[in-house]
Amino acid sequence: MKAGRQTTLRKRVSVAGAGVHSGLPVTLTMSPADADSGIIFVRTGNDGQPERELRARACSVTATDLATVLGDESGVFVSTVEHVLAALCGLGVDNCIVEIDGPEAPIMDGSAAPFVAAIDRAGVMSLPAPRRYFKVLKPVRVIKGSAVGEFRPYDRGFRVDVEIDFDHPLIGRQAIAMDVEPGMFRREIGRARTFGFMRDVSKLWSSGYALGASLENTVVVAEERILNPEGLRFPDEFVRHKALDAIGDLALAGAPILGAYRSVRGGHKLNHAVLAALLGDPSAWTVVEERLPARPVHAPVEAGIALTLPAVSIP
Numbered sequence: 001m002k003a004g005r006q007t008t009l010r011k012r013v014s015v016a017g018a019g020v021h022s023g024l025p026v027t028l029t030m031s032p033a034d035a036d037s038g039i040i041f042v043r044t045g046n047d048g049q050p051e052r053e054l055r056a057r058a059c060s061v062t063a064t065d066l067a068t069v070l071g072d073e074s075g076v077f078v079s080t081v082e083h084v085l086a087a088l089c090g091l092g093v094d095n096c097i098v099e100i101d102g103p104e105a106p107i108m109d110g111s112a113a114p115f116v117a118a119i120d121r122a123g124v125m126s127l128p129a130p131r132r133y134f135k136v137l138k139p140v141r142v143i144k145g146s147a148v149g150e151f152r153p154y155d156r157g158f159r160v161d162v163e164i165d166f167d168h169p170l171i172g173r174q175a176i177a178m179d180v181e182p183g184m185f186r187r188e189i190g191r192a193r194t195f196g197f198m199r200d201v202s203k204l205w206s207s208g209y210a211l212g213a214s215l216e217n218t219v220v221v222a223e224e225r226i227l228n229p230e231g232l233r234f235p236d237e238f239v240r241h242k243a244l245d246a247i248g249d250l251a252l253a254g255a256p257i258l259g260a261y262r263s264v265r266g267g268h269k270l271n272h273a274v275l276a277a278l279l280g281d282p283s284a285w286t287v288v289e290e291r292l293p294a295r296p297v298h299a300p301v302e303a304g305i306a307l308t309l310p311a312v313s314i315p
């Protein structure tokens with residue numbers, strides 16, 4: 001692949017599974033897309049209704065309770081998009097059509113690894129178009145109760161710094177920070193699975209959540225032990241999964257991020273709130289065609305430092 005070029009998949013590839021919340025069987029198909037398409041979800045199999053396109057952008061988010069949901073004004077939605085988005089973002093795929101024939105992406109094994117494997121089966125190719133980056137220009141912070149999320153300028157790439165603090169002896173306080181790039185994503189993040197607490201199960205089920213959850217797709221934490229017979233994939237799999245979720249949620253910026261994201265005690269709701277706060281302040285971000293040399297974080301932002309592309313707007 002050529003550096004600085006946009007990418008897509010070489011061919012169409014599918015995975016089949018079930019939704020973790022709905023329990024419904026579903027097939028997800030990723031296909032090549034033209035430059036500047038971004039990631040587009042297409043909801044098919046909609047009871048005879050026409051296919052609906054849902055762009056993977058923050059403005060398409062309709063819910064962030066336990067999963068990230070994209071939808072439109074007609075009521076069509078696709079839920080739990082964060083793991084496939086994390087795989088696409090983590091492997092540097094800029095343009096892709098993601099067809100889903102049900103209301104929720106398949107949970108697979110609870111991680112992004114099956115989507116990584118599918119992207120590897122398809123292959124990634126560069127397109128004859130420059131890659132555009134979503135560049136953070138100044139700090140933006142959101143505080144929600146004890147949760148804190150913030151973006152800061154960071155010119156070396158996309159940095160994610162996540163800390164969790166659960167009142168549970170098997171989790172407690174965990175933190176991870178990394179520059180997101182494909183090798184690191186494959187090794188350290190992509191395989192980390194969704195987790196849930198046994199104590200929450202009956203409440204989740206009665207609210208219509210986690211109906212498809214099982215030990216095949218969720219790390220289940222009981223009072224004193226992990227119920228999955230195979231145990232954990234990493235000693236700190238929990239915070240790694242939170243980083244995976246953040247990478248997927250922030251892919252809704254619509255272009256690779258040049259910036260650092262930090263989340264403390266966060267989740268989908270916080271990730272989305274911080275991204276929305278950033279997008280809501282036009283002086284806090286711009287779109288550039290290449291990574292620019294580092295400059296002091298607190299330097300005033302001057303017109304002309306970044307190559308601004310007026311034709312591109314990221315709502």
Ligand SMILES: [Zn+2]
Nearest residue numbers: 082194241245
């Ligand atoms: Zn997740």
